[in-house]
Amino acid sequence: MPSNASLAKDLEKRFKQYAPEKNRDKIGHVLEVFKEKKNIDYRTVVNLVMALSSPSILGKAGQEKQIENTTPSFRNTRMEEATGVIG
Numbered sequence: 001m002p003s004n005a006s007l008a009k010d011l012e013k014r015f016k017q018y019a020p021e022k023n024r025d026k027i028g029h030v031l032e033v034f035k036e037k038k039n040i041d042y043r044t045v046v047n048l049v050m051a052l053s054s055p056s057i058l059g060k061a062g063q064e065k066q067i068e069n070t071t072p073s074f075r076n077t078r079m080e081e082a083t084g085v086i087g
Contacts, residue, residue, distance in 0.1 A: 007042060008035050011049050019053035027052050 002010075008031040016027050027049055034045045 004035050004038065008032075008045075011046065015049050015053040020055060023052040023055070
């Protein structure tokens with residue numbers, strides 16, 4: 001199984017370049033938290049990165065809802081600071 005670092009690097013290559021400029025830092029923070037914590041589900045990270053890279057798919061409200069619906073262990077980290085949503 002690939003490490004969190006290699007999975008994060010892959011997600012960064014696939015999504016970060018297409019994200020709006022204002023969300024690129026948020027994506028970077030999400031991936032940093034994922035690298036640091038071992039108990040975060042990969043699918044949760046993928047969904048967050050996709051929501052941040054393509055806001056038109058979910059819209060701003062959908063994007064915030066996606067962030068709020070993350071698992072508590074993920075939300076209680078620096079994720080709140082990184083995404084700007086405190087839930």
